[in-house]
Amino acid sequence: EAEVAQSPRYKITEKSQAVAFWCDPISGHATLYWYRQILGQGPELLVQFQDESVVDDSQLPKDRFSAERLKGVDSTLKIQPAELGDSAMYLCASRASGRAIEQYFGPGTRLTVT
């Protein structure tokens, strides 16, 4: 069964350092989402891509966060510089095109900023 892949699964970094996460959606899924989930809370949408274009990045802290999906397939989320408050689970999800509703989530990257 096709799955969303994410790497790394765990990342520990010091504050002020740069960190990057990678996501490979299910093949053929045009829509890709990045979520941040703080411990004890539900996921919050950071950015949504349709193919290679950003559809919604209104909740992305653009002073330190960036996201790209250059060829409309896999995607990278970067934080530079990382802050202590960025410690969270970063989840990637993908959705097929058209009227498909269900989002499929990857296992997430657990980030700890020290």
Place this chain on the structure above:
Amino acid sequence: SQQGEEDPQALSIQEGENATMNCSYKTSINNLQWYRQNSGRGLVHLILIRSNEREKHSGRLRVTLDTSKKSSSLLITASRAADTASYFCATATDYKLSFGAGTTVTVRA
């Protein structure tokens, strides 16, 4: 900001018992979805109910939706130890999901 609020925050039940959790939301929706998350893992889609539906079943899951009260409930019948997880409701508008804070369910053997 989070659209939905789940109640209760945590629930502990004996294996075989039913578990019920509620979700309230604030704005109009296209559909409402429930997801499960095992500790430290990604989310798994459980069930979707559209805004024009009132009740839906899937295996041991039963979901209700009351759009007039902006609320939904998830019932898990005959719970098993494997049902131990966090459960999130998510409202969908324009294919974007807005999640609640979740209900943590512990099923005791």
